[in-house]
Amino acid sequence: MLSFVARSANVSSATVAATQTVANGTKALCPAVSIQIERTLVPPAPQKLTTNSLTASLPKTPIRAAASLGGAIQVRFAHTDIQVPDFSAYRRSSVKDSTADTRSSAASRQGFSYLIVGSGAVGGAYAAKSLVGEFVSSMSASADVLALAKIEVKLNDIPEGKNVTFKWRGKPLFIRHRTAAEIDAESNVDLSSLRDPQLDSDRAQRPEWLVLLGVCTHLGCVPIANSGDFGGYYCPCHGSHYDASGRIRKGPAPLNLEIPIHTFVDENTLVVG
Amino acid sequence: MAGVAGKFVKSGLLRVQSNGIIQQSHLSTLRELSVGKKAGLVVVGSLIGGAAGLAYTLDQSVKASGLDLHAPHFPWSHNGMFSSLDHASIRRGYEVYKQVCSACHSMKYLAYRNLIDVSHTEEEAKEEAASIQVTDGPNEEGLMFQRPGKLSDRFPSPYPNEEAARNANNGALPPDLTYITAARHGGEDYLFSLLTGYTDPPGGITLRDGLYYNPYFPGGAIGMAQALYNELIEYSDGTPATASQMAKDVATFLKWAAEPEHDDRKKMALKALMLFSFLISVSYYWKRHKWSVLKTRKIVYKPKSE
Amino acid sequence: MSLVAKLYNNVLRRSSTYALAIVTGAFFFERGFDMATEHLYSEINKGKLWKDIKHNYAPAE
Numbered sequence: 001m002l003s004f005v006a007r008s009a010n011v012s013s014a015t016v017a018a019t020q021t022v023a024n025g026t027k028a029l030c031p032a033v034s035i036q037i038e039r040t041l042v043p044p045a046p047q048k049l050t051t052n053s054l055t056a057s058l059p060k061t062p063i064r065a066a067a068s069l070g071g072a073i074q075v076r077f078a079h080t081d082i083q084v085p086d087f088s089a090y091r092r093s094s095v096k097d098s099t100a101d102t103r104s105s106a107a108s109r110q111g112f113s114y115l116i117v118g119s120g121a122v123g124g125a126y127a128a129k130s131l132v133g134e135f136v137s138s139m140s141a142s143a144d145v146l147a148l149a150k151i152e153v154k155l156n157d158i159p160e161g162k163n164v165t166f167k168w169r170g171k172p173l174f175i176r177h178r179t180a181a182e183i184d185a186e187s188n189v190d191l192s193s194l195r196d197p198q199l200d201s202d203r204a205q206r207p208e209w210l211v212l213l214g215v216c217t218h219l220g221c222v223p224i225a226n227s228g229d230f231g232g233y234y235c236p237c238h239g240s241h242y243d244a245s246g247r248i249r250k251g252p253a254p255l256n257l258e259i260p261i262h263t264f265v266d267e268n269t270l271v272v273g
Numbered sequence: 274m275a276g277v278a279g280k281f282v283k284s285g286l287l288r289v290q291s292n293g294i295i296q297q298s299h300l301s302t303l304r305e306l307s308v309g310k311k312a313g314l315v316v317v318g319s320l321i322g323g324a325a326g327l328a329y330t331l332d333q334s335v336k337a338s339g340l341d342l343h344a345p346h347f348p349w350s351h352n353g354m355f356s357s358l359d360h361a362s363i364r365r366g367y368e369v370y371k372q373v374c375s376a377c378h379s380m381k382y383l384a385y386r387n388l389i390d391v392s393h394t395e396e397e398a399k400e401e402a403a404s405i406q407v408t409d410g411p412n413e414e415g416l417m418f419q420r421p422g423k424l425s426d427r428f429p430s431p432y433p434n435e436e437a438a439r440n441a442n443n444g445a446l447p448p449d450l451t452y453i454t455a456a457r458h459g460g461e462d463y464l465f466s467l468l469t470g471y472t473d474p475p476g477g478i479t480l481r482d483g484l485y486y487n488p489y490f491p492g493g494a495i496g497m498a499q500a501l502y503n504e505l506i507e508y509s510d511g512t513p514a515t516a517s518q519m520a521k522d523v524a525t526f527l528k529w530a531a532e533p534e535h536d537d538r539k540k541m542a543l544k545a546l547m548l549f550s551f552l553i554s555v556s557y558y559w560k561r562h563k564w565s566v567l568k569t570r571k572i573v574y575k576p577k578s579e
Numbered sequence: 580m581s582l583v584a585k586l587y588n589n590v591l592r593r594s595s596t597y598a599l600a601i602v603t604g605a606f607f608f609e610r611g612f613d614m615a616t617e618h619l620y621s622e623i624n625k626g627k628l629w630k631d632i633k634h635n636y637a638p639a640e
Contacts, residue, residue: 085571111587120555125605147425357624
């Protein structure tokens with residue numbers, strides 16, 4: 001009992017010390033409480049402050065800490081005899097005075113750093129977008145393919161009543177200069193009699209010119225112009241009859257002949273594609 | 274030899290030991306060697322290096338390329354890091370090519386559409402294209418036919434095939450000019466020198482019939498006769514057509530043909546250098562900011578004095 | 580309160596507005612930077628570019 005009281009005094013001094021100290025792994029173990037244990041031998045103070053002599057004072061074996069009621073509980077390294085170094089060379093001018101409140105200038109300091117980083121992010125986003133754009137655009141059609149994607153047709157070379165075939169994107173392209181009689185006949189067709197009802201005015205931008213993709217919508221044969229029961233096109237493979245507007249009128253084909261995108265640049269120039 | 278190569282000289286790594294003490298751990302495998310052996314290694318090493326250097330020098334000195342005249346560097350207006358090609362010169366160079374060079378040389382990888390917004394407007398390029406006849410087909414009757422050229426057509430070749438070209442030129446093949454500045458040492462400098470460098474052969478050199486002397490051509494004897502003479506053609510923009518002017522213009526045109534991306538590339542360089550120099554300074558600021566706590570630590574040490 | 584501090588409190592402080600500011604900034608920066616470099620490039624190469632000689636061949640446009 002007596003020994004416990006004697007020891008509790010030791011413990012209380014140790015717990016007070018524990019609230020004030022900072023652990024430091026590079027210093028030799030020295031006991032906070034003076035009790036009889038084997039002491040770590042500290043070498044005598046070096047005569048000269050060289051790297052070598054300072055290294056010699058480092059511990060050579062792993063530092064062990066033992067905790068028990070009777071043993072050393074903590075190591076005390078806190079110094080009151082060392083001045084806090086001067087960091088003013090590294091500080092921003094608004095926080096040079098270490099005694100002043102720095103909260104008032106916090107927004108502008110952090111704002112500056114965020115602004116710099118943010119503007120870097122803007123530049124980075126621009127660079128990344130350009131890079132991605134370059135790679136993505138490399139997937140688009142190359143210039144020589146695009147150059148062939150459009151075909152320009154001189155319309156005054158095509159006499160009235162004639163159907164001319166061009167090769168466009170590997171497919172036959174029909175351009176038909178329709179006569180007034182054909183235009184008249186096609187625009188007066190009863191829509192209810194058609195399999196794929198479409199007005200003639202929807203199919204021909206200019207009534208005298210009909211631009212068609214010469215591929216039968218049934219199984220892809222090339223129809224023959226100016227033949228068939230309706231005066232337009234006739235597919236020799238399975239006997240589909242199209243009229244002079246390219247609409248399916250008779251036979252197995254389900255749809256009208258396809259109209260490619262085309263524009264009339266001027267009076268006698270047509271651009272298909 | 275492998276043993277020597279495997280030696281680490283004075284290298285070391287920072288090794289963290291279990292107790293948190295950091296110290297340098299030495300990995301050098303040369304430390305155990307005696308001074309004599311080290312000296313021996315040094316001698317062997319310098320001998321091998323010296324022998325390699327000597328062999329390289331000797332090899333260079335016996336190359337027969339010493340007799341070629343290398344083209345000097347000319348002050349092209351597109352020499353600068355951000356300098357574009359001179360498009361007026363490209364246009365004149367096209368005229369020279371069309372009226373002079375195209376008689377023998379093809380440019381079969383260049384299409385008329387490439388001229389648009391480089392040296393010609395779209396209408397002019399269409400006109401240029403329409404002035405040639407292109408074999409197309411087969412038509413509905415299965416026959417090939419001739420039609421005027423379109424923008425998508427490439428420049429016509431003067432000869433149908435290599436054999437015809439050789440036959441018409443004493444056995445020499447006029448090279449395709451599309452990528453010629455990229456395919457010859459010295460690029461446009463070489464072309465300019467070659468076109469303007471025809472001289473009489475020096476004494477002691479006799480040329481076969483049909484060969485001409487040009488010191489810039491490797492070997493000196495070239496199958497192409499001098500092609501450019503003063504006032505040979507008339508430029509549409511009125512520039513005096515001296516031989517050197519034509520040589521300069523056609524070299525610029527061929528430079529563009531070989532590197533059509535030239536201008537865009539330099540514009541891209543301008544953008545990239547500006548942007549990345551900005552980004553580098555930002556990343557430097559950011560790095561300093563993030564590391565400032567670590568980098569400005571100070572360790573104050575009071576040696577134990579007893 | 581300085582301009583930077585105002586900017587910080589209103590924009591840079593929240594990640595959402597910060598990211599939004601970067602994206603919109605990148606949009607305007609792209610246009611401005613492209614225009615500026617384009618201008619600089621044509622200034623460096625004045626007289627040599629196609630647009631400098633185009634008017635000789637395509638008038639009335």
